[in-house]
Amino acid sequence: MGRPRAFDADEAVRAAVGLFGGRAYDGVSVDDLVSHLGVHRNSLYKTFGSKRGLYLIALRRHLAEDVRPLLDALADASDAAAALRLVASADLGMLLLAAVERAPVDEEVATEVTTALAAVDQALSDALDIPADLGAALTAAALGIHLRGRSDSAVAALARRLDPLT
Template sequence: MARPRTFDEAAVVEAAAKLFARRGFDAVSIDDLVGELGVHRHSLYRTFGSKRGLYLRALRATRKQNLYAIAAADDPLEVLYAAVISEGIGSLDLLLMAAIEQGAADPEVAAEVTGAFAELDAITASLGNGTLSTATLLGIRLRARAGDDVARAAGELTGRTQTDQ
């Protein structure tokens, strides 16, 4: 008889999403996941099937939770603006890493990324061209990850400032 699961699956998926967002899929090993998540290797394989299985679950969960929260907010652009200028690893980072690192090589990842981009386009459509606005905001987010002070640029695009938060 299998032992009962001793970890919170949702918490493991969330922690894995942050790890993958910070380092990328290729730079995270199973040993990294075991050490970071505090879950035994056998449990990871039994629950998620593989590192890729956990990665896809993390990408889907992040998309569902974070993009839904942005879209459902009273002011979605304000929430998106905050995500873009965040100093920490945030809701857009796994999406960006997936697009850059795995999007061209993995059709399932590409489908998730494309769907997420379409959802963001719908949110940013009020700025004019949703596709262009999304691409610009994601580019600004990449600059933020590199340490650039991007609040002014993001604010100019969205009509927000840091004092609006």
């Protein structure tokens, strides 16, 4: 019989979300995971299978705990400016890094990212009662604002442009 696990796997995944969300997959080594998560290398592999295995679990946790609440909040957005502010201020770091770094080379990550972004598109379309293609364009614009520093002036300018459309 093996020894009981000496770490909390849930806490390790939560910490991994922070690491991968701040430094991306390729920016985090197994040594980084071992030292930051307080997990022995063997335990890491035994519990998660691999760095990629932990990454996928962390990505799914990020989608469930950071992106899903955004979708729920968008349903209550009163107007385009409010919806844009929600997207621009949400913690989407791991999703964005996954989209540019891992999705092009990892089909499973690509599926998760595509599904999450489509859900944001749909939530914006539904909240603002706009066509799906405009919801997708709005998602792209909101993520651009997010990447450029969450500028309230950019949100306000885009919202003013959307008013005739909604």
